[in-house]
Amino acid sequence: MRVYFEAYGCTQNYGEARLMQQAIASRGHTIATTPGDSDANVLVTCTVVETTERKMLRRMRALAAEGKPLVVAGCMPAAQRDLVRATVPEAKLLPPRKWPQIVDLLGAGTVCAERAVDEEAQQGAWRDAIVPIAQGCAGRCTYCITRVARGRVMSYPLEELAARIRGYVEAGIRDIKLTGQDTAAFGLDIGRTLADLLRAVTAIEGEFRVRVGMMDPLTALPILRDLVNAYESPKVYKFLHLPVQSGDDDILNAMKREYTVSDFERIVREFRESLPEIMLSTDIIVGFPGETEDAFEKTLNLVRRIRPDIVNITRFSVRNGTPAASMDNRVVGWRAKERSRRLTRLRMEISREIHESFVGQRLGVLTTEPGKLGTTLARTDAYRQVVLTSEEPIGEFGVARVLAGREADLIGELTLTESGT
Ligand code: SF4
Incomplete structure (x- = not known):
């Protein structure tokens, strides 16, 4: 078949x-x-x-x-x-x-x-491994249809996940992605935590990197110290995907996110204090019902204060069957669009400034996939994307010199490969 x-x-x-x-x-x-x-x-x-x-x-x-x-x-x-x-x-x-x-x-x-x-031995033609670690989430967000689709948290057994990842590493895969609707919710149903999983995974012998997928501030907060410690392993990409969704506590409340803006800032602060190189990615919904100009300004101010490396912006979209679908204080379409444009301008400005500050630096990279026109895509230890100007083998560690910084990535040349050439 x-x-x-x-x-x-x-x-x-x-x-x-x-x-x-x-x-x-x-x-x-x-x-x-x-x-x-x-x-x-x-x-x-x-x-x-x-x-x-x-x-x-x-x-x-x-x-x-x-x-x-x-x-x-x-x-x-x-x-x-x-x-x-x-x-x-x-x-x-x-x-x-x-x-x-x-x-x-x-x-x-x-x-x-x-x-x-x-067929099994070949693992397809994939050069990375995507490892779902759990289904569902612990939240009650009023806008989210995923909650309906994926339900409450159901974690895969930690030992099974570690064994699967060991198999990937032994098969030569060096780029491992742990995913879930909320990775920090891993283990809530089985008495384990994401930090436990990271320790088990980073104990696997071999040279590889683990990227931890999106985590909710609600579930990251209770395990924060342990999680930051687990992130210290050189095998974990210093990449934190922590969606804040709004910089206004009233909107967070209406979304039922169950944390405050200052909780979010505390998580970011603790990660940055221990791991200053960490790359922060966050998500923001603009035009949520009841979002006033003042509330939106608070979101802009949060972005100015925190300076995330990446901001994923979504305009609020009605999903039938969710509580937010019946909220009546909707933000009109043109206003939500205009807010999205303003936020996009700000986030681009910040990303470019951050990336330009890397010019001239030498960064450790792992090549991950072929790029366009004879280039190669690579990731730094903080999961920043680097477009290497030459064609290189995939899955190799090396050192790149940064030639330029753009909004979405860095341009670099490989100066040292794993084999020392
Ligand atoms: S983004 Fe949400 S809705 Fe889409 S596939 Fe993932 S869990 Fe499902």
Whole structure:
């Protein structure tokens, strides 16, 4: 059987899409590269905002029109089951927590044991490993449909995760990404913490880097000291993805984020005090119902104060079935757009200034993927992206001299490779 996969959304969703592909390949089947040359198609959906939902519905219809068995996986079958059923009645639905059932759903039992072993050993053509560590979150955010889709926290066993990562490292993978809707919620249901997991992972022998995915301030706060200590391992990228969502406590309250702006600032401060090189990425929603000009100004001031390296900006989008969908003090579209533009200008200015300050420095890097026009993409120890001006092998450590800083990345030349040349 040839199975085509198409995935959208967050790293977690891509991670689950890969696990499904590995499960299919390990039964001796083949992963098709286009829906045209497959025997069955799998769409791994995201529904984080309304525009994404519309795109997913278009893709569902297009894949159904191929006339082959279709599985709709990812968040929509959990959060919008009826909508998916009405759009593609012939499709089979596979919510996120049930992804291991992909094999049974496609009727894809093992066809060739020898081939299966081969496929598993190859790990596909991926040069990094995406490792979902838990499903769901501990929050009650009033705007979030993911909560409906992914439910409460369900962590994968720590020992199983460590064993899987050991396997990736032994197979030569050096770029490991831990993902979850909220990585700091890992272990809440099994009496373990993200810090425990990081200690277990960084104890694995070998040269590799671990990137920790998004963590919620709500769950990061109670384990803060231990977490900062665990981050001190050179194997952990000094990268903190901590979404604040708003710089105004009243809006945070209406969002039911269950922390304050000063809690967020405390987490950032403690990380920066121990690990000054840390790169901070945050997320902000503009135009949440009830966001006044004054509240938005507070968000701008927070960004000026904290100077995050990255700010992911989303305009508030109504998601049916969430409490925020029935809030009536909406911000009109043009105003939300204008706020988004102002915040974007500010964040670009800050990112450029930060990146320009690196010019002339030499930074340790790990090459991660080929770039455009003979370049290579690499990551520094703080997970900053560097575009290297030459073609280099992937998965190698080296030292790069920074030639220029842009809003999104650095430009650099490799001055020393792992082999010392
Ligand atoms: S968890 Fe959120 S971002 Fe990730 S796929 Fe689901 S809806 Fe999209």
